[in-house]
Amino acid sequence: MATLQAIKYSRGKLLVLDQLRLPHEHHYDEVSTAEDAFDCIRSMRVRGAPAIAIVAALAHAVELYNGDCKATTPEETIAYIESRLEFLKESRPTAVDLSNAISLLTLAARASKREGLAHPAAKDAILNSYIEAAETILAKDLENNTLIGSFGAAWLQQQYGATPSRQLSVLTHCNTGSLATSGHGTALGIIRTLHAQSLLRHAYCTETRPYNQGSRLTSFELVFENIPATLIADSMAGALFAQHRARMNIGAVVVGADRVVRNGDTANKIGTYALAVLARHHGIKFVVAAPTTSIDLDTETGAGIRIEERRAEELTQISGAVVAADGTVDTTRTAKVAIADQRIAVWNPAFDVTPYDLIDAIVTERGAVVKGPDGKFDFSLVLPERW
Numbered sequence: 001m002a003t004l005q006a007i008k009y010s011r012g013k014l015l016v017l018d019q020l021r022l023p024h025e026h027h028y029d030e031v032s033t034a035e036d037a038f039d040c041i042r043s044m045r046v047r048g049a050p051a052i053a054i055v056a057a058l059a060h061a062v063e064l065y066n067g068d069c070k071a072t073t074p075e076e077t078i079a080y081i082e083s084r085l086e087f088l089k090e091s092r093p094t095a096v097d098l099s100n101a102i103s104l105l106t107l108a109a110r111a112s113k114r115e116g117l118a119h120p121a122a123k124d125a126i127l128n129s130y131i132e133a134a135e136t137i138l139a140k141d142l143e144n145n146t147l148i149g150s151f152g153a154a155w156l157q158q159q160y161g162a163t164p165s166r167q168l169s170v171l172t173h174c175n176t177g178s179l180a181t182s183g184h185g186t187a188l189g190i191i192r193t194l195h196a197q198s199l200l201r202h203a204y205c206t207e208t209r210p211y212n213q214g215s216r217l218t219s220f221e222l223v224f225e226n227i228p229a230t231l232i233a234d235s236m237a238g239a240l241f242a243q244h245r246a247r248m249n250i251g252a253v254v255v256g257a258d259r260v261v262r263n264g265d266t267a268n269k270i271g272t273y274a275l276a277v278l279a280r281h282h283g284i285k286f287v288v289a290a291p292t293t294s295i296d297l298d299t300e301t302g303a304g305i306r307i308e309e310r311r312a313e314e315l316t317q318i319s320g321a322v323v324a325a326d327g328t329v330d331t332t333r334t335a336k337v338a339i340a341d342q343r344i345a346v347w348n349p350a351f352d353v354t355p356y357d358l359i360d361a362i363v364t365e366r367g368a369v370v371k372g373p374d375g376k377f378d379f380s381l382v383l384p385e386r387w
Ligand code: MRU
Pocket: 047, 048, 049, 050, 095, 173, 174, 175, 176, 177, 180, 181, 185, 186, 187, 213, 255, 256, 257, 258, 268, 269, 270, 350
């Protein structure tokens, strides 16, 4: 049965959809420990900045709920939680959502330490507080995405005066949908909302090499939702804009983010920067959709972002379901195929940084942030307490 739910959680149990098997197979892994979560995130069975943070937070909640913490004092309990979260933080370095979630969870655990409360009640209070905070992250993410969808659709509608009789087409990159989040999605959430409001003419999604999140996941979500959509290879975006922009009223490139830093520079899936340059050349708006949990005010510019580099095999090999001679897809048989000389040297950065000056709007759950008269982004409107 096809599903768009990447994360299924009930207290004490976490199931995560294996995205490496999509779209051919729908298999959930049980993720019960921090080690399970680390492996699931590192191997990209779950991916997407918000989903990574949620799975890490909830996996630790599950192990705490199941009695994994043997600490006998409040101090030991907090130290244990912090050490497990530090371990999880290293699973993937570029997305900031996980670090932001860890700060929040650590604060929640520390805040519940009550002077004068004896063991085991003191320990239970800390564990409960952690578990509740992790569950809130899950619930909040869905709420945030719905708001991002509305704010993003409203901003685009305003820019172009889009109406059901003058609809807008949009291109997106990578996967930012239900599979990358707790549901609805960020950039893909804007596309969903535009579609629901009859303002979307057509969605274009890129293949997103080398990991093919666009062809494997986004096209799956678009087909699932019956949204009119076309898949292109990453290298076709320029030709698409040059040839079809006017006819299809292509108004925006809408992408997600793994980390938006203080000046607005944005790390996102490799290929995003090239799309921003193309969008600027063609007079197409470039919009980043990101919850405030993807904003990192401690890093001044994109130069400070650590970019994950991944294995050579992601470029030199590809895997998928076997296609029979008559064109039918045998979803029960998958194969890995070599598509390059296996000895070639490979550079495989998973993300790139789009400079803020190429970005027209950063849409958060608290509204769209645009540049002021000084040409700079000011996040104080959406992050007053952290500014
Ligand atoms: O390597 P991935 O698949 O985790 O990369 C995902 C992206 O770059 C997304 O655009 C980003 O995480 C935002 S997901 C809402």
